[in-house]
Amino acid sequence: MASLCFFSNVFTLHSPKCQSFTGSRLSSHFLNHQIKVNSFPHVNLSQPFKFSCKRFNPITASATTTIETSSYSFRNKNPKDINIVVVGSTGYIGKFVVKELINRGFNVIAISRERSGIRGKNDKEETLNQLQGANVCFSDVTNVETLQKNLENLGVSIDVVVSCLASRSGGVKDSWKIDYEATRNSLVAGRNRGASHFVLLSAICVQKPLLEFQRAKLKFEAELVKEAEEDNRFSYSIVRPTAFFKSLGGQVELVKDGKPYVMFGDGRLCACKPISEQDLASFIADCVLSEDKINQILPIGGPGKALTPLEQGEILFRLLGKEPKFLKVPIGIMDFAIGVLDFLVKIFPAMEDAAEFGKIGRYYAAESMLILDPETGEYSAEKTPSYGKDTLEEFFKRVLREGMAGQELGEQTIF
Ligand SMILES: NC(=O)c1ccc[n+]([C@@H]2O[C@H](COP(=O)([O-])OP(=O)(O)OC[C@H]3O[C@@H](n4cnc5c(N)ncnc54)[C@H](OP(=O)(O)O)[C@@H]3O)[C@@H](O)[C@H]2O)c1
Numbered sequence: 001m002a003s004l005c006f007f008s009n010v011f012t013l014h015s016p017k018c019q020s021f022t023g024s025r026l027s028s029h030f031l032n033h034q035i036k037v038n039s040f041p042h043v044n045l046s047q048p049f050k051f052s053c054k055r056f057n058p059i060t061a062s063a064t065t066t067i068e069t070s071s072y073s074f075r076n077k078n079p080k081d082i083n084i085v086v087v088g089s090t091g092y093i094g095k096f097v098v099k100e101l102i103n104r105g106f107n108v109i110a111i112s113r114e115r116s117g118i119r120g121k122n123d124k125e126e127t128l129n130q131l132q133g134a135n136v137c138f139s140d141v142t143n144v145e146t147l148q149k150n151l152e153n154l155g156v157s158i159d160v161v162v163s164c165l166a167s168r169s170g171g172v173k174d175s176w177k178i179d180y181e182a183t184r185n186s187l188v189a190g191r192n193r194g195a196s197h198f199v200l201l202s203a204i205c206v207q208k209p210l211l212e213f214q215r216a217k218l219k220f221e222a223e224l225v226k227e228a229e230e231d232n233r234f235s236y237s238i239v240r241p242t243a244f245f246k247s248l249g250g251q252v253e254l255v256k257d258g259k260p261y262v263m264f265g266d267g268r269l270c271a272c273k274p275i276s277e278q279d280l281a282s283f284i285a286d287c288v289l290s291e292d293k294i295n296q297i298l299p300i301g302g303p304g305k306a307l308t309p310l311e312q313g314e315i316l317f318r319l320l321g322k323e324p325k326f327l328k329v330p331i332g333i334m335d336f337a338i339g340v341l342d343f344l345v346k347i348f349p350a351m352e353d354a355a356e357f358g359k360i361g362r363y364y365a366a367e368s369m370l371i372l373d374p375e376t377g378e379y380s381a382e383k384t385p386s387y388g389k390d391t392l393e394e395f396f397k398r399v400l401r402e403g404m405a406g407q408e409l410g411e412q413t414i415f
Contacts, residue, residue, distance in 0.1 A: 074159035074196060075289055079105035083156055084288065085195070087141050087186040088164030089131060090116035092246060092407075093201060096281035097164055102133040104285055109154065110134040111141060111186070118168065118408055141165060142177060144185040151193050160288055161190035162199040167213055170360055171353035175213035183220045187227070197235050197294075198224060199287045201280075204240040204299050204384075207372040211360055221297075228295055235294045237287035241280050242301040242369035242384065243272040245395045246407040248312060252399040255316050260327040264334070264365040267310030267326065271381060272369035273301025276395065279388025299371055302388055306370055306381035315393050319400060334362040 074082050084101055088094040089110035101108045110131045116122045128136055139150040151158065163183050167174040187198055202221060206214045224236045255261050275283075283300055287293045307315075310326070317324040341355040368379035399407070 075291070077159075079289075080107065082159045082288070083107045083109060084160045084162060085109045085111060085151070085158050085186070085190055086134070086162045086164065087111045087182070088166060088201070089134070089136075090122070090127060091164050091166060092244065093277055093280055093284075094164035095130060096277040097162060097201075097284050098131055098134050100278075100281040100285040101162070101288070104288075106288070108134040109151075109158070110136050111139050111147070112136055113140070114138050141182040141185055144188055147185050147189040148192060151189050154193075157194035158190050159195060160197045160199065161186055161195045162201075162284065162288070163187075164201045164284075166201075167216075169353070170211070170213050170356065172212045172356050173353075175211075175216045178216075179213050180216035180220050184223065187220075187224065191227075191234070196233055197237070197288070198227075199237045199284055200224060200239065201284060202238050202240045204242050204301075204369050204371075205363070205367065206240065207299075207374075208367060211363055212356055225295075237293045237295075238297045239280075239284055239287060240297060240299045241275050241283075242299075243274045244280070245274055245276050245390075245392065246404075246409060247364075248272075248274055248392060249395065249399050249404055249407050250409070251313075252316060252396055253404060255313075255322075256320060256400060260325040261309075261313035261316060262327045262329060263309040263313060264329050264331045266328065267313065268308045269331065269366045270364070270368045271306040271308045271311075271379070273304070273306050273381065273384055273386060274392045274395075275300065275302035275388060276390035279303075279390050283387050299384060300387050301370070301384045302390065302392070303386050304391055306368075306384065307392060312392065316396055319393070319396055331362075331366055334358070334365055338362055 084106045086094060086098050086101065086108060089098050090112050094110075098108055098110050112127050112131065113120070114124055114127075116127045116130075122130065124138065127138075135154075137150055137154070140146045163186055165178055165183050165186070167178040183200070187195075190198065200221065202217050203214070205211075206218050206221070209215050209218055221238055224238065228234050228236050251259075251261055279302055280300070283298075287298070313326060314324060338355070338358045341351065341358045345351045345355040370379040370381055371383040372379055373383075
């Protein structure tokens with residue numbers, strides 16, 4: 001998604017993305033091919049089903065019979081008997097979450113588009129390769145009926161849904177379509193197949209919501225919490241991570257090539273505790289069974305101290321053995337650009353996403369990805385929990401050695 005891309009490449013922002021597929025196009029393709037390839041080996045077909053008249057209220061358009069959540073908790077079962085649906089399974093974090101859950105012995109049902117990845121670069125075969133060990137279900141999370149039908153066709157109950165969905169652009173409509181609606185569809189479809197726990201990958205920045213994708217995420221978070229309040233057999237874990245490595249690595253190769261490290265203000269306007277894909281995936285996987293993560297909102301950062309852009313730049317120059325060379329850009333430039341875009345969007349509504357991308361850039365240039373004290377408005381590195389072992393310094397070393405492959409931000413354009 002678009003968040004934090006300004007960190008990585010100062011003048012690069014995401015463009016509106018490619019169109020999603022329609023439900024009718026995908027619905028009939030569900031699993032036929034994948035059953036052959038994966039033989040659907042892990043899903044526990046002996047799982048008891050209980051049908052009842054209870055309906056999950058929010059939006060189910062079609063009046064399908066729903067499954068009552070089992071009276072016993074899935075947490076008492078052996079991981080091999082726990083069926084977990086992962087939506088957003090083909091994303092930067094989703095891929096690692098799928099791997100981690102498989103490594104922990106769960107039955108993973110990974111929902112994917114027929115063309116997945118940035119700009120739909122992966123075909124079905126490539127997606128199946130990427131998600132090896134999971135039961136891949138090609139479906140459409142943007143269409144609740146299709147998704148429900150496809151999950152129903154599996155013939156198994158679901159215990160847990162993990163959502164790593166995110167708009168790949170951060171554009172206004174796409175954010176609402178994915179970060180809110182599609183995520184909600186996966187809750188509805190999962191609940192109707194018996195899911196009693198939902199793990200949501202959200203973002204720490206929703207604490208201070210100024211952007212559309214943050215508002216969309218918050219709206220879904222609130223509905224998730226309400227669902228658990230109304231049904232005590234249902235629970236959630238909302239994971240709000242700080243910055244990902246991919247969002248901070250965009251300048252590594254430029255600096256290696258002799259360019260200055262670009263930052264806003266004095267380079268101390270914001271800070272974060274970056275977390276790697278693997279560490280975050282491990283934390284998300286913990287949320288499936290850990291009792292202390294039930295019905296919790298969980299901000300989480302990586303190991304070590306919080307780092308400002310200035311400190312990140314210093315690490316980079318030290319690793320390169322070069323004299324630090326910084327380009328400090330006044331934050332007022334961003335404000336001016338946003339002002340112009342806001343004015344233009346009143347005349348040309350089609351520029352709404354361009355204006356939003358400007359705001360996203362401004363946000364991540366100045367706001368820390370740390371716990372925010374709502375009373376003082378101050379961010380606190382000390383209060384931001386740490387998890388995992390991968391450091392930004394090791395990540396920079398790897399990028400210097402191997403490049404940014406696998407760390408691409410998404411669809412981009414020049415701002
Ligand atoms: N970047 C950061 O530093 C940062 C920091 C904290 C939190 N976060 C949060 O972490 C979350 C995940 O980020 P990420 O980088 O892993 O996301 P990502 O790589 O952009 O992956 C997004 C996932 O959502 C799916 N998706 C997007 N649009 C779709 C559509 N129209 N139909 C079906 N599936 C669609 C993608 O499927 P395809 O592969 O088919 O496109 C992909 O699986 C986001 O909520 C973000 O806000 C990010």
